[in-house]
Amino acid sequence: MSATLPESIAEKIIEDKIQEWEAKKSGRSGKEPGIGAYPFIAISRDYGCLEEKLIPLFEKKFQWKVYGRNLLDHIASRDALNRSFIETLDEHHANQLDQWVHYLISSGALRPDEYLVKLSKLMKVIVTHESAIFVGRGAHYILADKPHGVFVKLTAPFAYRAEHIARLKNMSQMEAELLVRRIDRERQEFIQHHFKQDIEDASHFDLSLNTRTIPADMVCQLVARVMEIKTSTGW
Template sequence: MENDKTYVIAIGRQFGCGGREIGQLIAKGLGVAYYDKELLSEAAKSSGVNEDFFEAADERSPRFFSSLWSFNLGYNTGAYFIGDTPLSDDSIYRAQSEVMTQLADRGPCVIVGRTADYLLRDHCKVVSVFVHSSIEDRVQRIMSRGDAKTEKEAREKAEKKNKLRAEYYNFYTDKKWGDAASYDLSIDASLLGTQATAMFIIDFVKKIINKK
């Protein structure tokens, strides 16, 4: 049943488009909570599983996650359980999903990525937004924050990260990552810049939330 006392702005984003910064500006502008990597810490605490597992599996499809077992991450993976369920891609996703639901119940918030738009669709009011930008802008942002040293490296990293996010989203939802039809709003941050894009989305969200 939908909780009409709260709402969530769920933000999907291309790697390097400034989605995190835009999400933070939206949360600040609306005076609501903001969750991104914080979800991993919350999920780890509630499940009793080392946070490294959530970090390693973050926004990666089960096919990718299954390959992690061969590395072990320095822990005895067989010893970790969530309740009575052995640690797996589904249990990782379920634990994170439960945390998102709990966070949504605390009050209005912005949640970045992790299929929040789909997961919470029947739980509360959700405004789903996908942020993208030109490859040129993404490359410059990726390099400026130190995630790559060359344009070639930045392009390759953007492509790899977006592929992982798409596989994750497409696996756990019945929608297509990045497809405009999957979201309430799809916006090119290259056109307005980070600050103005956030303001545009804030105005859009207010109109949707206040709609009778």
């Protein structure tokens, strides 16, 4: 989900999910577990660290839907879609959702920004219904209280990332370096503005993986192993 997602595809994904979750809602017994019961992966990544290769590998290995910036922003920007997502919860879970967002705001973990509140609710609704892979958008802060999530940072040295982007986008090394610096800065500013956090603080992650030195399949295996441990032990 790193590339721009065509609106028609986004709409189809959302429509299918709403229908799926509404069907599940109608079949609930009333003993559904509380919000956040499903395992998930939250990925933060430095630009140029092979995310275009790694994210599809995660999706294939775990067989979970990937929610990246484009899809999440598309839902958050459309009030009707946003409401439809939330309405897939029953009244009890909807009340829990409001209480959770109020707690995040009152505790200072979340700014009372309309966009961020919408984004937070979307992520909560998703993990209430199914396991998922979140890419970016501060998921590791929004979902930090969930014990069955694995929080991953994908990184690599700047020179390696710039060289990779130069090859990937067929641009000069200087152009690639400027692009990597700009996107790194934009991501840092997003986290600082919305969460008042340092994106470089490794304490927010279970794993920080150097994609220059760790092969892609090993990255997936390491995340899968940590997920296995967390879901089996309540780590």
